[in-house]
Amino acid sequence: MVLRSKMLQGNSKLEAASVSHSAHIVQGAKGPHVGLIQRALIKLNRQAIDREELRLQFFGNSTATAVLAFKNQRQIVNRSYQSRADNIVGIMTMAAIDQELCIAESTPIATTLVPTSPPPKFVHRPASVVQPSVRLAFSFHSPIPPQIPHFDQGGLVTSMELEVNQTGLFQVVNGGGESVYCRDPDIAKVFSPQSPADYNWEWIVDNPQTLGVRGLKPGRTTIEVTQSNSMGAPTGFVKLDLVVKPRSLASLWNAQITPTLNDPLSYNPWMDPELGECVAISGPILKIDGTVNPVASIVPADYEIGFMQALLQSKMTADYVDGEGRKNWQFEIGESQLPVRDSEKGAKPWMKQSAFKSLAAPDGRNVHAEDRPRNIVPWESQDKKGRLVSATGSDSFVTWLVARHKKENTVTALCFTVWSIDWASAFDFKTRRGRQSGIGGMLGPKGTGDGPLAPLTGDPTANDSITIHWRKP
DSSP states (O other), X not given: OOOOSTTTTTOXXXXXXXXXXXXXXXXXXXXXXXXXXXXXXXXXXXXXXXXXXXXXXXXXXXXXXXXXXXXXXXXXXXXXXXXXXXXXXXXXXXHHHHHHXXXXXXXXXXXXXXXXXXXXXXXXXXXXXEOOOSSOEEOSSSEEOOXXXXXXXXXXXXXXXXXXXXXXXXXXXXXXXXXXXXXXXXXXXXXXXXXXXXXXXXXXXXXXXXXXXXXXXXXEEEEEEEEEXXXXXXEEEEEEEEEEEOOOHHHHHTOEEEEEOOOOOEEEEEEETTTEEEEEEEOOOEEEEEEOOOOTTSOGGGEEEEEEEEEEEEEEEEEEXXXXXXXXXXXXXXXXXXXXXXXXXXXXXXXXXXXXXXXXXXXXXXXXXXXXXXXXXESBOTTSOOEEEEEEEEEEEEEEEEEEETTTTEEEEEEEEEEEEEOOEEEETXXXXXXXXXXXXXXXXXXXXXXXXXXXXXSOBTGGGEEEEEEOO
């Protein structure tokens, strides 16, 4: 046995080609030995080889081109009778491939599967011994039943979630020369974004390589990279858990939202009957548009669409100083409970009366809402010995595009967006002016469904729960 690499060692035709001129491998050859050469060229040189040649393990034009490129880059030429490289796999070529594979195998790098769209989920899975599956895996030359039980260490594992008919993307890192597939092709299928046919089997030729997966029916399965030896037998699996869920109501409604939050904080005079002369600090205006295009089975007259909102976090602290510049008072604005529904009076459950409409209305598939949070802060402390100099704190909100079934009075979040306001400000007491010293408004994550929590429909509201306190620093 001449070959030393784990990938090639033991294949009789490759062993023969490494020592005998009469056993050279040439264009037109076919079989597992060709498949191993193709796999090695992909792993070592990232050569593009035709998918059909890979499937058939056939030494065709693209394999010949890959062999020639490998030999040219390494100047593999038998000077005794050649002036330039050819596309034949002979003794010198086998020696070079085997040597480079040995080096690569001596410093193994773990293959990983990384979800990119939608983002990964993280779940805890207990340790277990996973027995061989009765389903088919793919080796590098034909479907074979995997026969290797392996120990699953459990712990926090990465998973991917899709809906039926949804397409996701994932990357294979350090997987050159291997193949990737979905274990249960009736649940989901893997495909190449460049050739989106549902083969459910792709070669990994780039590092990293981006691939697609399409959900077909609800269920749990795995996306797998099969690692195999020179005989085509699997030696291990790299897995990514995949959960395919039924289509959500959001997808049936084809709902979308477009939020904007661009204005700076503004400062205006305000007279409060209890606090006296104040400054009204107004945040930027959230402007949000929602659209739906529901499937035909949804009866428009049964539904309203609109925006609901909740306050997730709320605290602002204003600082006051005495005549010598020493901090002597703080004024705190907060909420007695969080999260809390954020809605104007009489608009329950919507954030405002103008923020919803019947789906059956002439323009019932489009809805718009605006919101501009505001805090009222006195210029002087309650004992008139402190002057306002600064404020810090933030409010965070979640706003949902919601479908409400009128008869059942049930609400379903179609989309959500998270947004926040940084109240950081500096004040000039003499001129009664304020200026923004923080980032102001900021849009956060958005997506389909509930988001950080389900829509709140109960009482109280944020306006009912405001708390104010004076305290010494």
